[in-house]
Amino acid sequence: KNEVEQSPQNLTAQEGEFITINCSYSVGISALHWLQQHPGGGIVSLFMLSSGKKKHGRLIATINIQEKHSSLHITASHPRDSAVYICAVPNSGGSNYKLTFGKGTLLTVNP
Amino acid sequence: GAGVSQSPRYKVAKRGQDVALRCDPISGHVSLFWYQQALGQGPEFLTYFQNEAQLDKSGLPSDRFFAERPEGSVSTLKIQRTQQEDSAVYLCASSWTPGLTAGNTIYFGEGSWLTVV
Numbered sequence: 001k002n003e004v005e006q007s008p009q010n011l012t013a014q015e016g017e018f019i020t021i022n023c024s025y026s027v028g029i030s031a032l033h034w035l036q037q038h039p040g041g042g043i044v045s046l047f048m049l050s051s052g053k054k055k056h057g058r059l060i061a062t063i064n065i066q067e068k069h070s071s072l073h074i075t076a077s078h079p080r081d082s083a084v085y086i087c088a089v090p091n092s093g094g095s096n097y098k099l100t101f102g103k104g105t106l107l108t109v110n111p
Numbered sequence: 112g113a114g115v116s117q118s119p120r121y122k123v124a125k126r127g128q129d130v131a132l133r134c135d136p137i138s139g140h141v142s143l144f145w146y147q148q149a150l151g152q153g154p155e156f157l158t159y160f161q162n163e164a165q166l167d168k169s170g171l172p173s174d175r176f177f178a179e180r181p182e183g184s185v186s187t188l189k190i191q192r193t194q195q196e197d198s199a200v201y202l203c204a205s206s207w208t209p210g211l212t213a214g215n216t217i218y219f220g221e222g223s224w225l226t227v228v
Contacts, residue, residue, distance in 0.1 A: 031211075033217070035219075041221055041222075042115075042117075042202065042219045042222050043222075044219065045216050045217055045218065048215075091156075096210035096211055097142060097159045097161075097167070097209075097210040097211055098159070098167070099154075099156065099211065099217075101153030101155070103151070103152055103153045104153055
């Protein structure tokens with residue numbers, strides 16, 4: 001099983017701050033997922049990336065395959081960005097449908 | 112429908128009661144996944160369907176858990192003789208193609224919150 005570590009576990013920021021959430025995994029992968037989960041809500045897929053960088057609005061995701069590390073950045077953070085951010089990677093062992101999830105990073109953005 | 116729909120959203124069950132959780136995936140999606148998420152933890156894989164075939168049920172915690180997708184669309188996760196440790200959010204997800212290959216987005220439902228008392 002691929003081990004996934006996220007940091008920090010909890011993050012509190014002021015509105016407008018630049019946010020970085022990190023994800024490290026133990027086994028080489030084909031693609032990594034970044035997900036967002038609001039309290040009481042379901043999960044929304046933000047990014048799936050296999051190399052380099054992707055940008056969507058104020059969200060930027062980067063991945064370094066050699067270092068087995070990915071980061072999620074939020075520019076000009078806003079209170080509505082408050083949520084749990086989870087990274088997920090495929091399990092090792094060849095199954096292309098099993099994901100291992102990190103425990104998530106709880107982000108709180110204060111106005 | 113527009114997204115993955117799960118019902119009930121909230122369920123309180125007495126210990127020993129049977130429960131059934133329903134998932135309506137996005138129409139036409141081949142892959143369907145069930146996950147269990149305990150409080151403060153990331154989701155854990157339960158089972159995977161490709162159309163009506165249950166290709167992997169290795170994550171089901173015990174033989175009290177059973178999942179089906181008889182016509183390759185709607186899926187039901189059934190938990191028999193519920194125990195307190197079954198209290199969790201049960202998430203359903205679907206995707207267009209078999210597996211989660213690069214470029215294949217996974218869509219999650221809102222989850223079914225189960226509390227066993």
